[in-house]
Amino acid sequence: MQDLGISILFKGINFQRLLGGLWVTLRLALLTIGLSTVLGLLFALLMLSGRRWAKFFCRAWLEIVRFMPQLVLLYLVYFGFARLFGWDLNGEVSALIVFTFWGAAEMGDLIRGALTSIPRHQTESAEALGLTRGQVYQYVLIPQTVRRLLPQAINLSTRIIKTTALVKMINVTEVLKVGQQIIGQFYRQPDAAFWVYFVIFLLYFLVCWPFSLLARRLEKRWA
Amino acid sequence: MDWSFMLAHVPDYLAGAWVTLRFGLYGILCSLAVGLLCCLARFFRVPVLRQIAGGYIELARNTPLLVQLFFLYAGLPRVGIRFSAETCAVIGLTFLGGAYMAEAFRSGLEAVDRAQIEAGACLGLTRTQNIRYVIFPQALATAVPALFANVIFLIKETSVFSVLAMMDLMNVADTLRTSGGRTVEVLCMLIAAYLLILLPVSVIATRVERRLRYAGFGDQHSV
Numbered sequence: 001m002q003d004l005g006i007s008i009l010f011k012g013i014n015f016q017r018l019l020g021g022l023w024v025t026l027r028l029a030l031l032t033i034g035l036s037t038v039l040g041l042l043f044a045l046l047m048l049s050g051r052r053w054a055k056f057f058c059r060a061w062l063e064i065v066r067f068m069p070q071l072v073l074l075y076l077v078y079f080g081f082a083r084l085f086g087w088d089l090n091g092e093v094s095a096l097i098v099f100t101f102w103g104a105a106e107m108g109d110l111i112r113g114a115l116t117s118i119p120r121h122q123t124e125s126a127e128a129l130g131l132t133r134g135q136v137y138q139y140v141l142i143p144q145t146v147r148r149l150l151p152q153a154i155n156l157s158t159r160i161i162k163t164t165a166l167v168k169m170i171n172v173t174e175v176l177k178v179g180q181q182i183i184g185q186f187y188r189q190p191d192a193a194f195w196v197y198f199v200i201f202l203l204y205f206l207v208c209w210p211f212s213l214l215a216r217r218l219e220k221r222w223a
Numbered sequence: 224m225d226w227s228f229m230l231a232h233v234p235d236y237l238a239g240a241w242v243t244l245r246f247g248l249y250g251i252l253c254s255l256a257v258g259l260l261c262c263l264a265r266f267f268r269v270p271v272l273r274q275i276a277g278g279y280i281e282l283a284r285n286t287p288l289l290v291q292l293f294f295l296y297a298g299l300p301r302v303g304i305r306f307s308a309e310t311c312a313v314i315g316l317t318f319l320g321g322a323y324m325a326e327a328f329r330s331g332l333e334a335v336d337r338a339q340i341e342a343g344a345c346l347g348l349t350r351t352q353n354i355r356y357v358i359f360p361q362a363l364a365t366a367v368p369a370l371f372a373n374v375i376f377l378i379k380e381t382s383v384f385s386v387l388a389m390m391d392l393m394n395v396a397d398t399l400r401t402s403g404g405r406t407v408e409v410l411c412m413l414i415a416a417y418l419l420i421l422l423p424v425s426v427i428a429t430r431v432e433r434r435l436r437y438a439g440f441g442d443q444h445s446v
Contacts, residue, residue, distance in 0.1 A: 005301070066375075067421050068414065069382035071393060075400075076410050083406040158285065165287035166383070176293055190301055197298035201290050208285035 005191035009199060014182050018196075021178035022203055025164040028095055032164070033157050035096075036103030043108025044115060062109055065102040070163050073098045078170040091172035095164065103160055110156065114149040115141075147222040154215040158208045165204070175200050229408050232399060236416050239395035244420060246309060246389070247381045250316025251374055257317055258324025265325075266332050276325065283322035289383050291315050296387050308387040316377060323373045331366025332358070364435045371428035375421060382417075392416050 009015050047058040065073075078094040081087045089097070118141060126140045168176045179196040186192045261276035263269075283291075296311045306314065335358050343357040385394035396413040400406050 067425075068417060069379040069393075071382040072410075072413055072417060075393075075396070075413070079400060079406050080410045162285075162287040165289045168289060169383070169386070176290065179293075192301070194298040194301040197290070197294040201286055201294050204286045204290055205282060209281060212281070212285055 005189050005193075005195040006199075008182065008186045008189055008192055009195060017178050017182065018175055018199065018203070021173065021175035022200075022207070024092075024172065024174045025167060026161065026207065028092060028099070028167065029157075029161040029164045031096055032099040032103050032160050035100045036107045036156075036160070037153070039100065039104035040107025040111055043104055044111035047108065047112050048115065058105075058108070062105045065105045070098065070102060071166050071169060073102065074166060074170050091167055091170045094170060095167045095172065099160060099164060102163075103156070106156055107153065110149060110152045111145075114145045114152070117148055118144050147218075151215045151219040151222070154211050154218070158211045158215075161208055161211075162204070175203065224411075225405055225408055228403070228405055229412055232409075232412065235395050235399065236392065236412055239390055239392040240416050240420060242389055243378070243381050243384070243391045243393075246312045246384065246391070247316070247378045249313045250320055250381070251377050253313060253317035254320025254324045254373070254377065255370075257321030258326075258328055261321060261325035262328035262332065265329065280322040280325055283318050284326075288315060288319045288380050289386065291318055292383060292386060308389050311387055312381075312384045312389060316381065319380065320373065320377045323376065324370065327366050327369035327373055328362070330369060331362035331364075334365040335361045367435055368428070368432050371424070371431070375424055375428070378421060378424065379417075 009018070043058060043061075046054045049055075074095060077098050078089065078091060081089060081094070122140055122144065123136055126136045131139065165174070165176070167174055179200055183193045183196055261280060264272040264276045292311060292315045295306065295315055296308065299305070339357055339361065340353060343353040348356065381391060382393045384391045385397060388394070390398075392413060396409050400409045403409070
């Protein structure tokens, strides 16, 4: 009698290989989240700067990332930039550029929304109480902004983690590719593919679910 | 830019757009149905169904569509469950979209003021009438922006159908790119095609949302 297909995951270092593949996309997602937060802050400040060109520029940027599927943007940078500018970017660098371009705009819009949602009288009351400009930010504005922002920013982060799976399509060896390699080696095992893809599905779930729970929890507590 | 090349391949893109739109539409309609059912099961606290709906929503929202499609298309056949690429596409999009739609409906239902429901009951409406004439219209009006956001999101997500070897826009572009070598033209047409699909959806969404706001639900026209 043949073993169940799931046993191949415990043969040799197959499971570690899968985790290694997952780490490729997770590392990319973490870098993207970090860069998007920094650039998103700049984006929000630019949008709130009151200059018309800046506002127009930000709106256009936001519309582009909202309208174009991320996969199209990935193709544009990975295949298109080589043709247009002669830049031969590898898959991971292209992905980092695209996801940061997308994440920064989305994060920026969240930051902008959180900042503008704080009623003006909060600042005015704080000033009336004699707080200095720095204190107003430290004790009044920043804590309230963070409370509104954090749940949404965490949700965006899970979206970024899920979206980085797309790098499979521009030839990055990530978890699905590693899975295909494992399935290829164990072609004698008919149900190998079922178990490998099932485990990848579960792995993604196990990574993203805690973030979703955390976001919901914070939202409830701070609402 | 090679305009004659672009003109010559317009029919290919039209065919691709038709695939993207058709299966996107099937997926969106099924998502709406699944989402509504899940949302109702949770809202009316139907035993068992409610837990199933809750679990399903968590699973679908916390995994990438690409991974879901690999499992459906390459994993399941190995244990004897076989679907065509087209069926996989619709099932996959529905699995993902249903969860997002359910959340959109839920936010609409939760926004209905309790006083409205109680007032309906006081006027002698039966439970069904109350749902039909009081709760549901208001919930839907509040949910519409989120529902349209999901429609746009799902159309964008159809770009990964190309892994199922379906000739959608993405795959048409990819095939032309690898065969012709005119990467820039191919990608420009791809971007134009997605814009032509998504811009009208966005315009319709804005109009519907504006109309519903005029309908005067909620508290901007206080009683």
